[in-house]
Amino acid sequence: MTPYVDSEVGRLGTVVLHRPGRELTRLTPRNNDSLLFDAIPWVGRAQEEHDAFAAALTERGVEVLYIGTLLAETLAVPDARAELTEQVLRDRRLGDTLRRRVSDHLAQLDPTGLADVLIAGLAHEELRTSGDRPGGLVYTLMDRHDFVIDPLPNLLFTRDSSVWIRDRVAVTSLAMPARLRETTLTDAIYRHHPRFGGTKFVYRPELEHVEGGDVLLLAPGVLAVGVGERTTPAGAERLARQAFADGLAHTVLVVPVAQERATMHLDTVCTMVDADAVLMYPNIADTLSAYTVVVGPDGEPAVAGPAPFLRAAADAMELAELRVIDTGLDPVTAEREQWDDGNNTLAIAPRLCIGYERNVETNAQLERAGIEVIPIAGSELGSGRGGPRCMSCPLVREPL
Numbered sequence: 001m002t003p004y005v006d007s008e009v010g011r012l013g014t015v016v017l018h019r020p021g022r023e024l025t026r027l028t029p030r031n032n033d034s035l036l037f038d039a040i041p042w043v044g045r046a047q048e049e050h051d052a053f054a055a056a057l058t059e060r061g062v063e064v065l066y067i068g069t070l071l072a073e074t075l076a077v078p079d080a081r082a083e084l085t086e087q088v089l090r091d092r093r094l095g096d097t098l099r100r101r102v103s104d105h106l107a108q109l110d111p112t113g114l115a116d117v118l119i120a121g122l123a124h125e126e127l128r129t130s131g132d133r134p135g136g137l138v139y140t141l142m143d144r145h146d147f148v149i150d151p152l153p154n155l156l157f158t159r160d161s162s163v164w165i166r167d168r169v170a171v172t173s174l175a176m177p178a179r180l181r182e183t184t185l186t187d188a189i190y191r192h193h194p195r196f197g198g199t200k201f202v203y204r205p206e207l208e209h210v211e212g213g214d215v216l217l218l219a220p221g222v223l224a225v226g227v228g229e230r231t232t233p234a235g236a237e238r239l240a241r242q243a244f245a246d247g248l249a250h251t252v253l254v255v256p257v258a259q260e261r262a263t264m265h266l267d268t269v270c271t272m273v274d275a276d277a278v279l280m281y282p283n284i285a286d287t288l289s290a291y292t293v294v295v296g297p298d299g300e301p302a303v304a305g306p307a308p309f310l311r312a313a314a315d316a317m318e319l320a321e322l323r324v325i326d327t328g329l330d331p332v333t334a335e336r337e338q339w340d341d342g343n344n345t346l347a348i349a350p351r352l353c354i355g356y357e358r359n360v361e362t363n364a365q366l367e368r369a370g371i372e373v374i375p376i377a378g379s380e381l382g383s384g385r386g387g388p389r390c391m392s393c394p395l396v397r398e399p400l
């Protein structure tokens, strides 16, 4: 099936996930903050939870593709291999001598082994050196806890490094240093993997910051883009410009979200669960606002607002009203469950979504509102602050 996504809730056909692996074993109390995890996950259990997440999808007829597999297949293409190796070696921290050592090390890996290193990184002790200090000055002075190639534990959150808008992919521009290299992998997959031949791009990683968790396809032609800790106003403006130029959208709602870890992306406070219904963090439902951006008479993005988000969204979607699943929770429970990604549901069809089981109150309210919730365990997966929506990149959804 060729990729096509024009909503958040149309029946999900194909999705890209990343099964967490060795990259999670790199997390320690020394580096978990800079690697954007709030705890040290139990890796085996995280994998079990992730397998159950994938099973919940495949059991309902969703095709699941894995980044690890796609990347290994991509690395069988000589140009892709050369390009991805070159990108890693370009790291200025290496210096010439260590660069040669790393280059030799990578050259002897088969595509699967290389994919593993590109994702899990390369620890100091994994670079076997022979002879007298063949890594040179840099390797000798390197802290034993430092990485020769940094790991990518947040690759798990496939939502952020690429997003499909209709038949085009936005390879995003990630804001946090720990995640920068993720888009070199997704970009290579879409440009070199045979399955994605002819893919057209609506966004590129060298542009202003935009992360996929901030992009919601509210309705065909209507995007909401959160701006805050990750996506910048410049990124939202650029995405609007490019989406208009490619005929992918007529309206982009730009939604300021608090620049805090708890609300790092728009999808941490708001996800769609039906064509006309959103699940929203109650503590901000009434205050969230939006600027409406359309193509102006001069062809430039024209900005109106701000207006209350729910009003602006309903107008852009040509609905009398957008239904809000009011989780009706007291502020403390709401805050706890928002932190645990209760608002970060993944719709697999209208009124059918996957959510973390631990968010008991949020899920109960969804059920009461007629939305079926498939609960999954996320005690370990959630330590990276991401839920089912963050952990999935839809490639195919049936039009509504």
Ligand SMILES: NC(=[NH2+])NCCC[C@H](N)C(=O)O
Pocket: 035, 036, 037, 154, 157, 159, 160, 176, 179, 212, 213, 214, 264, 265, 267, 268, 384, 385, 386, 387, 389, 390
């Ligand atoms: N779409 C999302 N909400 N993604 C969550 C990403 C979590 C990840 N640890 C980060 O800080 O970047």
